[in-house]
Amino acid sequence: MGLYVSNITSDSQVVTDVKVLVPDAGVRRRMSRVIRMAVSTAVECVGGIEGIDGLDAIITATGYGCLADSERFLRNVISDKEDLLNPTPFIQSTFNTVGGQIALLRHNHCYNMTYVNRIHSFEDALLDAFMRAEDGEGGRMLVGAFDERTDSQYEIMKRMGLWRKHDCGEGSVFVLLTSQKEDSSIAEVLEIDFPSDSIGEQDIAQRYGCSDDDVILYNVCCTMEIYPTISASVFAQAVEKIKKGASKVLVYNEMWGMTPTVVILGCIV
Amino acid sequence: MEQIIQELKEHLIEELNLEEITPEDIDAEAPLFGDGLGLDSIDALEIILILEKNYGVKLSNSAEAKPVFYSVKTLAEYIVNNRK
Structure with a gap:
């Protein structure tokens, strides 16, 4: 599953x-x-x-x-x-x-x-x-x-x-x-995390095992217009990255003083 | 009476957000609920507010609601007979 x-x-x-x-x-x-x-x-x-x-x-x-x-x-x-x-x-x-x-x-x-x-x-x-x-x-x-x-x-x-x-x-x-891989599957949700504290840009890749080829999207950097559920829009951008060949994309969502969230998408293997 | 019927049709279209319906499309004698405009119980509450806000008319007896709410014409007649 x-x-x-x-x-x-x-x-x-x-x-x-x-x-x-x-x-x-x-x-x-x-x-x-x-x-x-x-x-x-x-x-x-x-x-x-x-x-x-x-x-x-x-x-x-x-x-x-x-x-x-x-x-x-x-x-x-x-x-x-x-x-x-x-x-x-x-x-x-x-x-x-x-x-x-x-x-x-x-x-x-x-x-x-x-x-x-x-x-x-x-x-x-x-x-x-x-x-x-x-x-x-x-x-x-x-x-x-x-x-x-x-x-x-x-x-x-x-x-x-x-x-x-x-x-x-x-x-x-x-x-x-x-919940099952299908012919239409375009990406897999690998991990959803709710860290208790802010993570510095240098530490994210190491903490979540990202290589240089993997993509990290920061919600506040991906868009000029924001709203509470803007990370869903960044998630859509992550799916597009996977479609275009990225093997792993991490969405880091932190704004307005709230603790961050991390969603990791992977390509279909 | 005709003026109130016309006003009521306009209020219904505006307050109930009846898409693509003009006052001319509403038959004053056709039933408002079920057939006809196909309104429902939430719309009935909105119509009560239309009567109170625009004509100062309150339904004092819930038993009389059914015949009063039958059509635009019956609503207009109730307004004429009970407006202060």
């Missing part, structure tokens, strides 16, 4: 109209911007809405959840003096909305979990899939991460000085994983 990447899709790669990916207008009309972005990415990743049928696990990760809906709900609480609150923004503001929505599209009642742990969210979701594979409960698993940017979030975090080196970003990435 292992954990193999079968397909990976970022929101920027979604070319199919959301009306095709989610044909039911009744479902679509309650989907806010981030839900549309994440669900579209997920559906594209599994090759269309029917691809949800064969999933054995849907595991999502987010730092902020459906932030715009949370803000809308809180603004309604203030403007309407805690009375006459619209139910839709409240329902949509929960973190597991995306995971639930993916499952509801095809009434897939498989294992469904959402991880919300700031910059570790994606790695926690990946670890869940890794452990399920180890326990023989893996099968075909969809793991994804999403976060959206809002104007108020940008302003608040700007005041905290978080955009001095980077800009505020948003995005979603979904990865289709299998």
